[in-house]
Amino acid sequence: MAAVPPPGAVRPGGRTARVREAVLRAAGDTLVEKGFAGLDLADIARLAEVGKTTVYRRWGTPGALAADLLKDMAETSLPRARNGDVRADLRDNARLVVKTLTDPRQGRLFRALIAASLCDGEAARALHRFYAVRIEEWAGCVTDAIERGELPPGTDPRRVIAAVSAPLYYALLNTGEALDEAAADRAAAAALAAARAGAL
């Protein structure tokens, strides 16, 4: 069976690249403004000033488009803190998450992408990969802390980082509770306490 390459893979430069860029920008803007339910491919084509056919051929569905956007986002990771102190590192991480989720653009974008991941398998895989990358970056804080003797050996670094974010996302998605700096500091403190007790 001759493997048929997906459109855009053989000659990815020049015009093809420009089209992708324009489409991803339009998709991001639309997700921010109208959420995942408002992500219409015909609309995207108009907004990106690109042929409707092209968008349907290269992406096909809103879910695949969201997945591509996530792949793009996963490549730009922000560097972790290095305070030499877990408490401070975890607090910085929690505050960064809150800052991201409460930012008018980023917050809406993240929610829309989570919605996408719940509607489309490919988007789900891309989202999980995105968080895996983000968590991996910050896991270093915990690894260092274990080496410094601040946390018990055997602690799972990624689990600790996930424990910081978890209550913040739970507030965002499930309860609709407000996200502020106090919530961030509480999340960091709770994760730290759990880790110190050897529960993670």
Place this chain on the structure above:
Amino acid sequence: MAAVPPPGAVRPGGRTARVREAVLRAAGDTLVEKGFAGLDLADIARLAEVGKTTVYRRWGTPGALAADLLKDMAETSLPRARNGDVRADLRDNARLVVKTLTDPRQGRLFRALIAASLCDGEAARALHRFYAVRIEEWAGCVTDAIERGELPPGTDPRRVIAAVSAPLYYALLNTGEALDEAAADRAAAAALAAARAGAL
């Protein structure tokens, strides 16, 4: 301004009630099978064997339909545990959440409803209310524990219950990590440790 009652509110009995029941069942089935993106009102009407006009008139959008389903679900709350021991109570809660989220039907339904809440404001309010009700029911475990001296006074009961669920939903939605009994017990242990340390 004469307050115009929403359709179905003046004569909610008999046929009207039967239609709502059939439509909500069809909506649930569809959400389980196809997710929120597949929730099409014309489809629902066919499946529920109800006039298409009726569905559009009474619910209007997929989001509103999901919201109505959530309101219906919020009314049936499952009773909390009463082991006389927080550790056991929180563990039972965590295991119940995992059991729900990994159940083929319930798990898909919950994910679809969260997706709905991210696409529609009304559904979002209904979902937040749903979780408020669920958390309130189990908060009693923590209140009792504080009275028994198992947890420090000043601990926020709802926050503790939320802390149990948070990492489980984070695994479900963000990382895609597997949810099993070990994950449940870990979540309960972490929340307990954080609460004991006075972080919640």
Place this chain on the structure above:
DNA sequence: CCGTTAAGGGAACTATGGTTCCGATAAGGG
């Protein structure tokens, strides 16, 4: 029971998301 009228539903209509076809353009190897 009856009468009022809220609610349901069939059918025709409209708007638009998504597909198909095919010619135009330009990426990238030689």
Place this chain on the structure above:
DNA sequence: CCCTTATCGGAACCATAGTTCCCTTAACGG
């Protein structure tokens, strides 16, 4: 610099979600 062909994109087309109109049915107050 040229040639092959991957990719783009305009235009016509199709399917169907959502709307509108209006008649039928039955809830429920008296």
